[in-house]
Amino acid sequence: xxxxxxxxxxxxxxxxxxxxxxxxxxxxxxxxxxxxxxxxxxxxxxxxxxxxxxxxxxxxxxxxxxxxxxxxxxxxxxxxxxxxxxxxxxxxxxxxxxxxxxxxxxxxxxxxxxxxxxxxxxxxxxxxxxxxxxxxxxxxxxxxxxxxxxxxxxxxxxxxxxxxxxxxxxxxxxxxxxxxxxxxxxxxxxxxxxxxxxxxxxxxxxxxxxxxxxxxxxxxxxxxxxxxxxxxxxxxxxxxxxxxxxxxxxxxxxxxxxxxxxxxxxxxxxxxxxxxxxxxxxxxxxxxxxxxxxxxxxxxxxxxxxxxxxxxxxxxxxxxxxxxxxxxxxxxxxxxxxxxxxxxxxxxxxxxxxxxxxxxxxxxxxxxxxxx
Numbered sequence: 001x002x003x004x005x006x007x008x009x010x011x012x013x014x015x016x017x018x019x020x021x022x023x024x025x026x027x028x029x030x031x032x033x034x035x036x037x038x039x040x041x042x043x044x045x046x047x048x049x050x051x052x053x054x055x056x057x058x059x060x061x062x063x064x065x066x067x068x069x070x071x072x073x074x075x076x077x078x079x080x081x082x083x084x085x086x087x088x089x090x091x092x093x094x095x096x097x098x099x100x101x102x103x104x105x106x107x108x109x110x111x112x113x114x115x116x117x118x119x120x121x122x123x124x125x126x127x128x129x130x131x132x133x134x135x136x137x138x139x140x141x142x143x144x145x146x147x148x149x150x151x152x153x154x155x156x157x158x159x160x161x162x163x164x165x166x167x168x169x170x171x172x173x174x175x176x177x178x179x180x181x182x183x184x185x186x187x188x189x190x191x192x193x194x195x196x197x198x199x200x201x202x203x204x205x206x207x208x209x210x211x212x213x214x215x216x217x218x219x220x221x222x223x224x225x226x227x228x229x230x231x232x233x234x235x236x237x238x239x240x241x242x243x244x245x246x247x248x249x250x251x252x253x254x255x256x257x258x259x260x261x262x263x264x265x266x267x268x269x270x271x272x273x274x275x276x277x278x279x280x281x282x283x284x285x286x287x288x289x290x291x292x293x294x295x296x297x298x299x300x301x302x303x304x305x306x307x308x309x310x311x312x313x314x315x316x317x318x319x320x321x322x323x324x325x326x327x328x329x330x331x332x333x334x335x336x337x338x339x340x341x342x343x344x345x346x347x348x349x350x351x352x353x354x355x356x357x358x359x360x361x362x363x364x365x366x367x368x369x370x371x372x
Contacts, residue, residue: 064095065094065095066095066096066097066165067094067095067096067097067169067181067182067185068097068099068162068165068167068168068169069088069096069097069098069099069168069169069170069171069181070099070101070154070155070158070161070162070168070169070170070171071084071085071098071099071100071101071170071171071172071173072100072101072102072129072151072152072154072155072172072173073100073101073102073106073110073151073173074102074103074106074149074151074173075103075105075106075109075359077173077174077335077337078106078109078110078113078354078359079337079351079354079359079361080173080174080335080336080337081100081110081173082113082114082117082119082351082352082354083176083336083347083348083350083351083352084171084173084174084175084176084177084350085098085100085114085119085122085124086118086119086350086351086352087176087177087178087350088177088181089119089122090350091177091178091179091180091181092180092181092182093180094180094181094182094185095123096122096123096181097123097124097125098122098123098124098125099124099125099127099161099162099168100124100125100126100127101127101128101129101151101154101161102126102127102128102129102151103128103129103131103150103151104128107126107128109356109358109359110126111126112355112356113352113354113355113356113359116355117352117355118352119352127161129150129151129154131150133153133157134150134153134267136268136271137264137267137268137271138153138267138271138284139270139271139274148284152283152284152285153267153285155170155244155247155285156260156263156264156267156285156288157260158170158249158251158254158260159251159254159255159260160260162251165251166250166251166252167185167248167249167250167251168248168249168251169181169184169185169246169247169248169249170244170246170247170248170249171245171246172245172246172329172331174245174310174329174330174331174335174336175245175246175327175328175329175330176327176328176336176346176347176350177326177327178323178325178326178327178328179304179326179327183301183304183326184246184248184300184301184304184326184327185248187248187298187300187301187304188298189248189250189253189298190298192253192296193250193253193296193297193298194249194250194251194253194254194257194259194293194296194297195247195248195249195250195254195259195293195297195298196247196248196249196297196298196299196300197242197243197244197246197247197293197297197298197299197300198242198243198246198247198299198300198301198302198304198305198307199240199241199242199299199302200217200218200240200241200242200243201217201218201240217240217241218237218238218239218240218241219235219236219237219238219239219241219290219294220237220238220277221241221277221279222241222276222277222286222287222290223235223237223275223276223277223287223290223291224274224275224276224277224278225237227273227274227275229269229273229275230275233291233294235291235294239294239295241286241290242289242290242293242297243286243305243307243329243331244283244285244286244289245283245305245307245329245331246300246304246305246327246329247300248300259292262288262292263288263289263292266287266288266291266292267288270287270288275287301326303324303325303326303327304326304327305327305329306321306322306325306326306327306328306329307329307330307331308329308331308332309328309329309330309331309332309336309341309342309343310329310330310331310332310333310334310335310336310341310342311331311332311333311334312332312334312342313334313340313341313342314342315342315343316342317343322343322346328343328346328347330343330347336348337351337361337362338362339362339363344363348361
């Protein structure tokens with residue numbers, strides 16, 4: 001009996017030892033699996049097909065951030081605004097808010113055009129520009145009273161239009177956007193810089209001469225260096241100028257540096273001393289901007305302001321280059337809604353006919369042309 005009891009005791013002990021070893025191994029394997037899952041992915045035991053969705057969530061959050069785009073709208077150029085807005089709207093999924101600056105007599109026409117077409121779901125705000133803001137700050141030509149367009153100065157008052165925004169995009173009305181506007185908005189500005197422009201000496205516009213106005217790709221083409229006020233600034237006349245028709249603004253810096261007041265100062269001085277170049281053929285808004293932002297601005301990608309499409313009736317760029325451009329700019333006398341514009345067919349793809357029939361395209365084969 002004693003021998004039999006010993007055998008039973010040994011057997012039970014062996015079973016207990018086996019169970020203890022098995023339990024230990026199972027616990028060790030469990031800890032190992034937990035460590036591997038913890039180290040390999042923050043998603044832990046989430047299904048593997050959930051991983052690609054994480055970047056999409058981040059993209060959605062980014063798209064929710066509002067992108068303020070400021071653009072002016074005069075009644076005789078309203079078709080340009082419509083095409084610009086449509087091109088931006090169609091090429092992005094981002095949350096774009098358009099702040100359209102116009103004069104009081106254009107508001108109803110613009111609102112009707114937006115509300116009765118495919119743009120009715122676009123987020124926009126129409127703001128009225130008060131021309132009296134310019135009293136004493138611009139020279140009026142008595143022989144050509146309509147030569148000065150008040151709305152061209154709206155860009156000087158950028159924080160007025162988007163007071164709660166930290167950053168904004170300004171666009172002229174003669175542009176078409178062919179890529180996601182979010183990329184332009186994400187342009188990085190250097191610390192202390194209130195705006196980013198495209199230099200006139202960049203690869204796409206290097207030393208382009210405006211016919212009849214000399215070489216307007218540097219400061220001497222815009223400012224009168226014979227005037228003492230300009231000489232005192234010690235700005236090199238050969239400094240490359242920039243185009244103010246497309247830019248990204250850091251509005252926090254703009255307000256801190258009181259950019260608007262600085263611009264108004266030089267506008268008022270020009271009324272008294274005529275500090276702008278006498279050969280100036282382009283916008284009279286450029287000279288004060290060149291002074292205030294001299295060596296104090298960042299740069300945007302040149303492909304985000306492929307310009308001079310309106311400087312002549314001829315085609316200066318290849319079809320491939322025009323297609324690759326992120327933004328096309330018809331600055332100059334020949335606008336894409338006019339009779340002799342270059343690349344008008346590219347612009348026309350984004351144009352939406354005026355439901356009120358007040359605005360019509362002008363084409364060579366007929367005086368008035370309305371797209372079907």
